[in-house]
Amino acid sequence: MEGVDHLAHERNKSEFDVDAMKIVWAGSPHAFDVSDRISKLVASDPGFRKDNRSTLSRKELFKNTLRKAAYAWKTIVDLRLSEEEAAKLRFYVDEPAFTDLHWGMFIPAIKGQGTEEQQQKWLPLAYKMQIIGCYAQTELGHGSNVQGLETTATFDPQTDEFIIHSPTLTSSKWWPGGLGKVATHAIAYARLIVGGREHGVNGFIVQLRSLEDHSPLLGITVGDIGMKFGNGAYNTMDNGVLRFDHVRIPRNQMLMRVSQVTCEGKYKQSDVPRQLVYGTMVYVRQTIVADASCALSRAVCIATRYSAVRRQFGSQNGGPETQVIDYKTQQSRLFPLLASAYAFRFIGEWLKWLYADVTQRLQANDFSTLPEAHACTAGLKSLTTTATADGIEECRKLCGGHGYLCSSGLPELFAVYVPACTYEGDNTVLLLQVARFLMKTVSQLGSSKKPVGTIAYMTRVEHLMQCRCGVQRGFAELSVDLVEAAVAHCQLIVVSKFIEKLQQEIPGKGVKQQLEVLCNIYALFLLHKHQGDFLSTGCITPKHAALANDELRSLYSQVRPNAIALVDAFNYTDHYLGSILGCYDGNVYPKLYEAAWKDPLNESVVPDGYHQYIRPLLKQEIRTARL
Ligand SMILES: CCCCCCCCCC/C=C\CCCCCCCCCC(=O)SCCNC(=O)CCNC(=O)[C@H](O)C(C)(C)COP(=O)(O)OP(=O)(O)OC[C@H]1O[C@@H](n2cnc3c(N)ncnc32)[C@H](O)[C@@H]1OP(=O)(O)O
Numbered sequence: 001m002e003g004v005d006h007l008a009h010e011r012n013k014s015e016f017d018v019d020a021m022k023i024v025w026a027g028s029p030h031a032f033d034v035s036d037r038i039s040k041l042v043a044s045d046p047g048f049r050k051d052n053r054s055t056l057s058r059k060e061l062f063k064n065t066l067r068k069a070a071y072a073w074k075t076i077v078d079l080r081l082s083e084e085e086a087a088k089l090r091f092y093v094d095e096p097a098f099t100d101l102h103w104g105m106f107i108p109a110i111k112g113q114g115t116e117e118q119q120q121k122w123l124p125l126a127y128k129m130q131i132i133g134c135y136a137q138t139e140l141g142h143g144s145n146v147q148g149l150e151t152t153a154t155f156d157p158q159t160d161e162f163i164i165h166s167p168t169l170t171s172s173k174w175w176p177g178g179l180g181k182v183a184t185h186a187i188a189y190a191r192l193i194v195g196g197r198e199h200g201v202n203g204f205i206v207q208l209r210s211l212e213d214h215s216p217l218l219g220i221t222v223g224d225i226g227m228k229f230g231n232g233a234y235n236t237m238d239n240g241v242l243r244f245d246h247v248r249i250p251r252n253q254m255l256m257r258v259s260q261v262t263c264e265g266k267y268k269q270s271d272v273p274r275q276l277v278y279g280t281m282v283y284v285r286q287t288i289v290a291d292a293s294c295a296l297s298r299a300v301c302i303a304t305r306y307s308a309v310r311r312q313f314g315s316q317n318g319g320p321e322t323q324v325i326d327y328k329t330q331q332s333r334l335f336p337l338l339a340s341a342y343a344f345r346f347i348g349e350w351l352k353w354l355y356a357d358v359t360q361r362l363q364a365n366d367f368s369t370l371p372e373a374h375a376c377t378a379g380l381k382s383l384t385t386t387a388t389a390d391g392i393e394e395c396r397k398l399c400g401g402h403g404y405l406c407s408s409g410l411p412e413l414f415a416v417y418v419p420a421c422t423y424e425g426d427n428t429v430l431l432l433q434v435a436r437f438l439m440k441t442v443s444q445l446g447s448s449k450k451p452v453g454t455i456a457y458m459t460r461v462e463h464l465m466q467c468r469c470g471v472q473r474g475f476a477e478l479s480v481d482l483v484e485a486a487v488a489h490c491q492l493i494v495v496s497k498f499i500e501k502l503q504q505e506i507p508g509k510g511v512k513q514q515l516e517v518l519c520n521i522y523a524l525f526l527l528h529k530h531q532g533d534f535l536s537t538g539c540i541t542p543k544h545a546a547l548a549n550d551e552l553r554s555l556y557s558q559v560r561p562n563a564i565a566l567v568d569a570f571n572y573t574d575h576y577l578g579s580i581l582g583c584y585d586g587n588v589y590p591k592l593y594e595a596a597w598k599d600p601l602n603e604s605v606v607p608d609g610y611h612q613y614i615r616p617l618l619k620q621e622i623r624t625a626r627l
């Protein structure tokens, strides 16, 4: 029945203060207030309706996304929302769109790689959305290998301009979000050529379309790259293709914080690491880790609530069947994902601090923590997105057949989320970067340069020094093992930061105790998952392994009465969840049944095509012997 909380009995079992946990999840009382207020604002505004996406054609879907983006901007301006509130509004609108790249990459690239003068010129236009930008780095032929990009930017001293050109088909820019149909400007990454000499890949601000009639400018060929994985999903984003035919831009449109070209055609490299050109990617990778905890928590919220609603088998003397959340197999699949959602939340908080710290150091020309920041953002982006993509799929399976319905919210969540394992750096390529960082640390063991921060533990691996010669077999040869070592390194960081979080003051009855249970589940689940490595290296004995498994089972029993309250703490509205299986009141079956009849296919009792195709089939005379 509407208005009845079918999960009230579950909520009454909670052993901790849910409202206090909501603050922990949000990060602070202020952050909770903003999130709560904005999520309800979006949920209550029919202008942000999203339950019809899977029934729209690509063109209708895209036009609807443009409408929503414009409506969101009008809401932000009319309500004078702060930058924080505006970002939350875009988050709860919950639809990949060109604005993600405008705000998430185009603006950060200018802030990170532009000079003061360039920031003063371009940022006000971008903040007021008087220009719409995209981040055009990847090409048809190269994405991972940035130094392999082929687009050229040749300096012409006669006119004090750069000539941007796509010399080959494979140099076509390919994938940039917002590029296909909307962006008026791009940060285009190209090989800098001055006086016939190459100076590596740099960023250039290039106008693509007229601000009068949106038509592509002279020398610009631009369009959308076509449908992507899943219906709806990421097809709200116009990932584009772009070719330059000798497009001329003023010299001052090369982002010149890292490298400069003077009007005399002299190339100058600032005394900063050239990798600062990659700074925007580092920034986005750390935001993607926070995104992972959002996406995973969303899937876990749906699967946990539905697991408490769903009953299957186990009826005693005609009594109710067993809630599937009470099956140990369901708990062993679901609760490690619940623990991971909280673990990723806290590692995302720490990574945000690490990024802010390295950014502050860079402003003082202190580059000492840049390698660690690169390794952490690359490795944790890889780890959390792989686990989240796999976790969303596991949550779909945890919901049985109904998890495969669009109305469960899980298929679309999966389809939108999985490219996170690829964009902003293929996950394996990024783990290889972490492996390179770890091997460089090993090579420095014994020198005066002592490992600190997230690699401080490596001082305890002195024995690696003796086998240093072993790694002469070559990085490539050992890359599979090195990638596994990189994953283990990142998992250690996640566990360590979860433990550090628990050493903080955490208010609320029973809140810290619940987080300790989740931290232990996360750590012991990893030990169980990688038991072979721990046993084969002698880190644990078989008895330790058995104890860990016993403790894991006990921890699942401790989480069980608190599971619904732990997902309520995410404070997601039904609108944001977009899931009948995960609705707050647990009134699933009537909503599933009602939703079915709203499908366009049920607009007519007899389907289109019956008279043309089915009736002749049913009425045909069988002229041959029975088949
Ligand atoms: C309906 C339901 C909705 C559900 C919603 C849920 C949530 C969904 C998610 C949100 C959805 C939509 C919103 C979208 C938001 C996100 C959008 C993102 C879009 C993606 C954008 C992109 O993809 S941009 C392009 C990204 N491309 C890459 O990442 C390329 C990867 N490659 C590289 O980074 C580099 O090529 C390389 C690092 C792999 C190699 O570089 P290079 O060859 O130059 O270097 P070397 O390997 O030789 O190393 C040399 C030394 O440099 C150091 N190094 C390398 N990189 C860096 C760095 N970045 N910073 C610092 N140092 C660096 C390296 O360590 C070496 O050092 P030494 O060993 O000391 O020499």
Ligand SMILES: Cc1cc2nc3c(=O)[nH]c(=O)nc-3n(C[C@H](O)[C@H](O)[C@H](O)COP(=O)(O)OP(=O)(O)OC[C@H]3O[C@@H](n4cnc5c(N)ncnc54)[C@H](O)[C@@H]3O)c2cc1C
Pocket (backbone or CB within 6 Å): 101, 135, 136, 137, 138, 141, 142, 143, 144, 145, 174, 175, 176, 177, 234, 239, 419, 422, 423, 424, 425, 426, 427, 428, 429, 432
């Ligand atoms: C939805 C989406 C949105 C995107 N948005 C943007 C955007 O806005 N702007 C932008 O510039 N780009 C964007 N991209 C492009 C994205 O950044 C690249 O696709 C990504 O960096 C991966 O590069 P690639 O496609 O070249 O993969 P590849 O490198 O070709 O990967 C193919 C395979 O090769 C393997 N591989 C590659 N190199 C090595 C190596 N050295 N050792 C071992 N294995 C290796 C990889 O692990 C992978 O298994 C987007 C992509 C997607 C899917």
